[in-house]
Amino acid sequence: MAPVPMPISTSSTTIDTVVSRSTGRAMRVRWPRSRRPSTRPARKARARASMGRGPCAQGWNGDQPELYGDRWRLSIPCPPPEWWRCRADVASMHKNKRMNADRQGPAAPGRMTRMVEITHRRVPVGEVTLHVAEAGRPDAPVMLFLHGFPEFWYAWKGMMSRFAGEYRCVAPDLRGFGESDAPAEVDAYRTKRVVGDILGLIDALGGEKVILVAHDWGGAAAWSFAMAHPGRIHRLIILNSPHPATFQRELMRNPEQIRASQYFRLFRTPEAEEKLSANDFDWLWRFSMRPVYDKGLMTDEDRAAYLEAWGRPGRLTGGLNWYRASPIDVVPAGTTPPEQPLLDPAVYSVRVPTLVIWGLGDTALVPGLIEGLEAWVPDLRIERVQHATHWIAHEAPDEVEAHIRDFLSKRG
Template identity: 45%
Template sequence: MTCDPHRIALSTGVDLDVWTAGDPAAPPIILLHGFPESHRTWRHQIPALAADHFVIAPDQRGYARSSKPEGVENYTPDRIVADVLALADHFGIDRFALAGHDWGGAVAWMAALQHPDRIARLIIANAPHPFLFQKTLFDDPAQRAASQYIRAFRNPDLERHIDRIGLSAFFDTSFAPHTDAAKMAAEKPVYLDQWGQPGAMTAMLNWYRASAIDVPETGATAGRPAFLDAPFPPITQPTLVIWGMRDKALLPCQLDGLGTLVPTLDVVEIDAGHFVPWEAPEAVNAAMRDWLAERE
């Protein structure tokens, strides 16, 4: 199964590198990667899904060789959701399945909440529901401690630090400890090439800086966001959540109470870390394909 690259100018003003596979007449599915990766997050899922789907996997804005507009304001979630809808529009797709991992999952949650007319089915891999994530950052000390890296990534001096130590050292100290080293060692040159594109590191970090998620310091007393004590709209789409249970950054507490926010929910727990799509590809492929076959 071939995976074809495209350079697509979206109506949102950015150009994205996009990979497609499968029959364009088949049911469409868009796959969204997270930090600090690219469409290659889904390299094992693309050919598996393309057997009976039209698969669309972009390098999202700020990543690899896709557009990197300057300014934190260009990485707010609403702009990235707009990219997803514009990408579907480019292919003439009205309703589609949407899958996301990490930040791609955060975008997918928001797209499903805001555009139920466009998102038919939702698949999430190790990306917390926005309400539960914010809640655990206030109520779960372990999750708050595990999320302190977000505060570090928002530090405006971080790029100078990375310049001093070099991309390879940054890879080894910040990224590698959260991955299956044996499975991604050969991928390190790919990451360094993508991270080394002009403006890439700042653009990727701007996703964190543009987010409204409040991450209090460990042990600090912080004002609780008002929306945590108000009704939160449900996800109306059938939803599959795949969770690598050895994730060190996004803890299994993100599954607690999820069913009250997602009435039509299936959860598959996998013995893997945060980067479950390529750490446990066979299990993820089976979960996605079986679930989509049932729901379609």
């Protein structure tokens, strides 16, 4: 669990500033007054006697100050005669202090390295009207970003800031999400409807070929769009989203993927909305964005934006309808699914230069999904990111940007 700021009661505590010998940085510690260390010579003598028997080595059980703003305790005597022996504790404290500081500002360094102007408008695309965020020059090549569940255009804010100097970056709320229209019927989220939205949006943007960047359900839509309209895509870039053929294969043959996909079964139930939205969307937050937040990669402002988007009328149902409309069959864990013929590469192939960037720590989509993918995507490049999970655009933005730029520069 992330460190949580703790209230300070000036009637029962005292706040001291202590300088670390290992880093030279000042730190604030909170002492209960009844346990505040004295400066008596006898106490100093005991502290000196502890030299060579550091608290990290022997397990200090004396006075332990609580770090101001954190729940962690730094196990050192104070004044600390051998703070240098507790470098791991000090490093952990600084890391968590930085995480808390990150959340108080609009974004942490490295996550959004450039400030760009993002404009918003509504674009009719046929059956529905989509809310669209844009950044960059209107005359530049279009880089179109498609988000997944339970995100919305905001998920691409950081990437848009990185590419807006060279491209016209466009990030819609897909149907059912954010400020876009959210039809109530499950049938409104079938693949052909979503593909039609993308085609209508590209036409509204001028009709030129686009660089299509997509994640999760946005990736599922992008795969289908690339199969149906390869001539509308200049380059396809997929982040942790399986091609339908390898997804079908793994859900038939890989018990690990079957277990990982059990949430599909929950999301298709009539009770899903109630469960996911209870206690201010607590279950949905923990299922999705909480790990990113706990790593200090999202601010409180980001969290509020997600909760607002989820709370719009009909939008949670709209997002869940993507699961309900999908033909993907997920059997209960521990059962054997019926064997079916794999999707024919002649029908389900993607004839577009494609880059797949995959976070290998994804617990919902196992790495086996990218094995053998070249049978359906002949012009394929795969980049594996060891330390990233499903939320790779948040966790490894530098790597994602570098892979995209390298792919585009070599392809022209």
